[in-house]
Amino acid sequence: MRTIPAQTVIDKVAAMCIEANRELPEDILKKFKDSQAAETSPAAKEIFRQLIENAALSRESGLPLCQDCGLAVFFVEMGEDVRVEGKGLREAINEGMVKGYKEGYLRKSSCDPFARTNTGDNSPAIIHFDIVPGDQLKISMMAKGGGSENMSRVMMFPPAAGWKGLREFIINRVAEAGPNPCPPILLGIGIGGNFELAAINSKKALLREVDDVHPDPEIAKLEKELLADVNKLGIGPMGLGGQSTCLGVKILVAPCHLASLPLAVNVQCHSARHKEVVL
Amino acid sequence: MAEHHLKTPLTDADIEKLKSGDVVLLTGTIYTGRDAAHKRLVDSLDKGEALPFDLKGALIYYVGPSPAPPGRPIGSAGPTTSYRMDTYAPRLHDLGLKGTIGKGKRSQEVKDAMARNKAAYFGATGGAGALLSQRIKAAKVIAYDDLGPEAIRELTVEDFPLLVINDCHGGELYAKPDLEAALG
Numbered sequence: 001m002r003t004i005p006a007q008t009v010i011d012k013v014a015a016m017c018i019e020a021n022r023e024l025p026e027d028i029l030k031k032f033k034d035s036q037a038a039e040t041s042p043a044a045k046e047i048f049r050q051l052i053e054n055a056a057l058s059r060e061s062g063l064p065l066c067q068d069c070g071l072a073v074f075f076v077e078m079g080e081d082v083r084v085e086g087k088g089l090r091e092a093i094n095e096g097m098v099k100g101y102k103e104g105y106l107r108k109s110s111c112d113p114f115a116r117t118n119t120g121d122n123s124p125a126i127i128h129f130d131i132v133p134g135d136q137l138k139i140s141m142m143a144k145g146g147g148s149e150n151m152s153r154v155m156m157f158p159p160a161a162g163w164k165g166l167r168e169f170i171i172n173r174v175a176e177a178g179p180n181p182c183p184p185i186l187l188g189i190g191i192g193g194n195f196e197l198a199a200i201n202s203k204k205a206l207l208r209e210v211d212d213v214h215p216d217p218e219i220a221k222l223e224k225e226l227l228a229d230v231n232k233l234g235i236g237p238m239g240l241g242g243q244s245t246c247l248g249v250k251i252l253v254a255p256c257h258l259a260s261l262p263l264a265v266n267v268q269c270h271s272a273r274h275k276e277v278v279l
Numbered sequence: 280m281a282e283h284h285l286k287t288p289l290t291d292a293d294i295e296k297l298k299s300g301d302v303v304l305l306t307g308t309i310y311t312g313r314d315a316a317h318k319r320l321v322d323s324l325d326k327g328e329a330l331p332f333d334l335k336g337a338l339i340y341y342v343g344p345s346p347a348p349p350g351r352p353i354g355s356a357g358p359t360t361s362y363r364m365d366t367y368a369p370r371l372h373d374l375g376l377k378g379t380i381g382k383g384k385r386s387q388e389v390k391d392a393m394a395r396n397k398a399a400y401f402g403a404t405g406g407a408g409a410l411l412s413q414r415i416k417a418a419k420v421i422a423y424d425d426l427g428p429e430a431i432r433e434l435t436v437e438d439f440p441l442l443v444i445n446d447c448h449g450g451e452l453y454a455k456p457d458l459e460a461a462l463g
Contacts, residue, residue: 050404064408
C-alpha cells in the first residue's frame with residue numbers, strides 16, 4: 001500500500017486552485033484565437049481580443065481571470081492501493097482549497113443558502129470521489145462560477161423523447177440563457193444515469209479538452225452536430241452576435257432506468273478554469 | 280455607433296444621447312452592489328432609513344470583486360449577471376439611479392423604469408475581471424462590510440469601458456437567438 005502525506009495533498013491542492021484561477025487552459029486560449037480569426041463581426045472580434053488580453057494579464061499579474069473564482073469542485077480518483085496519511089482525504093482537499101483561495105487572493109463565494117452569510121473561506125469544497133484500480137491519486141479541480149451554473153438544468157425525459165427531445169431542450173436552454181452565462185460557453189451534457197448521476201456527469205464532461213473527439217463515433221457525431229446547431233443561434237460572444245456562441249459540446253453517457261431518459265445540461269462560461277494533478 | 284466620454288454623476292442629457300451599441304468610457308465615482316447588498320438597500324428604504332450613498336445621478340456596478348492583493352486598489356472586478364437585481368432595480372431608478380453596469384438580459388420592468396426615469400443599462404465584458412480592474416483607480420468599502428465581496432464599495436474609475444445595452448429610448452443591443460436556424 002502506497003502512502004501519500006496529507007500535507008502533500010494540501011500543498012498540491014492549494015497550488016492548483018491558484019493556478020486554475022490565473023492560467024486559462026491552453027486549449028481554451030487557442031480556441032479564443034481561432035474563433036477571433038473566424039468571426040466576421042467586429043464586436044465579437046473585440047470581445048475575443050479582450051479575453052485574450054485578460055488571460056495574459058491574469059497570468060502575468062496574478063489577478064484571477066474572473067472575480068468569480070467559483071465554488072471549488074473536485075473530481076477525485078483514488079487508487080485502491082494508495083492511502084493518504086495524517087488526515088482524511090476530504091479534510092486535506094478542503095484545507096488545501098482554503099489555503100489556495102486565501103493565499104491566491106481568490107474570491108470566497110460560498111454562503112449559507114438562507115441567511116446568505118459568506119462562509120468566509122470558500123469552504124466546503126464540493127468533492128466527488130471515485131475508487132479506481134492502481135496506486136495513484138488523481139485530483140481534478142474546477143473553479144465553477146455562479147453565473148453559468150445558474151443557467152444549467154436537469155430534466156427527466158420519458159424514453160419516447162429520444163435524442164430529438166434532448167436536442168431541442170439543449171438548444172432552447174442555450175437560447176434562453178442568451179448573454180447571461182458569459183458566452184462563448186461550453187456545454188457539458190450528462191445523458192442517462194439517474195437524477196444525480198446525469199448532473200455529475202454533465203460537470204465531469206467539462207473536464208475534457210475543448211477540441212478532443214469522443215471515443216464513441218456515434219456520440220462524437222452528436223457532439224459535432226449539436227455544436228454546429230447551437231452556433232446557428234447567433235448569440236455570439238457576450239451576446240453581441242456572432243458565430244461563436246459555444247466552443248465545445250461534451251457528452252457523457254450512462255445507462256439509465258427503463259422508465260427514464262435523464263438529461264443534465266451544465267453550462268460553462270468561457271473562463272473554463274480547471275486543473276488536474278496526479279500524485 | 281458613437282463613443283462617449285462620460286463623467287459621474289450622470290444627467291438626463293448624458294443619458295438621452297446614448298443609443299444601444301454605443302461605447303462609453305466612464306470616469307468618476309460608481310458604487311458596487313449585488314444580491315445581498317440590494318436586499319439591504321431595499322430593506323433600508325422600507326424602514327425609511329437613509330441609503331449609504333446618494334442615488335441621484337449614480338451608477339451601480341453589479342460586481343463582487345476578488346480581494347485586493349498588496350499594492351493594488353482592488354482585485355479582479357468584472358460584472359456579474361444582472362437579472363438577479365431586476366426585482367430591486369426599478370425602485371432604485373425611480374429614486375434617481377441613472378445607470379447600472381452588469382452583463383446579461385434585463386426584465387421588461389427594468390426597461391420600463393429606465394425609460395420613465397431616463398436611465399441606461401451598460402454592459403461590461405464578463406470574465407475580463409483582471410483587465411477591467413486596471414481602470415479602477417481606488418476602492419473603499421462604504422457599507423455592509425460584513426458581506427465581504429458583496430459589501431458596497433465606492434470605486435473611482437477612469438475611462439471604464441462600457442457598452443450601452445439598453446438605452447432610455449427602448450433600444451436593445453443583445454442579439455435575438457435564431458431558434459429556427461438552430462432547431463432546423
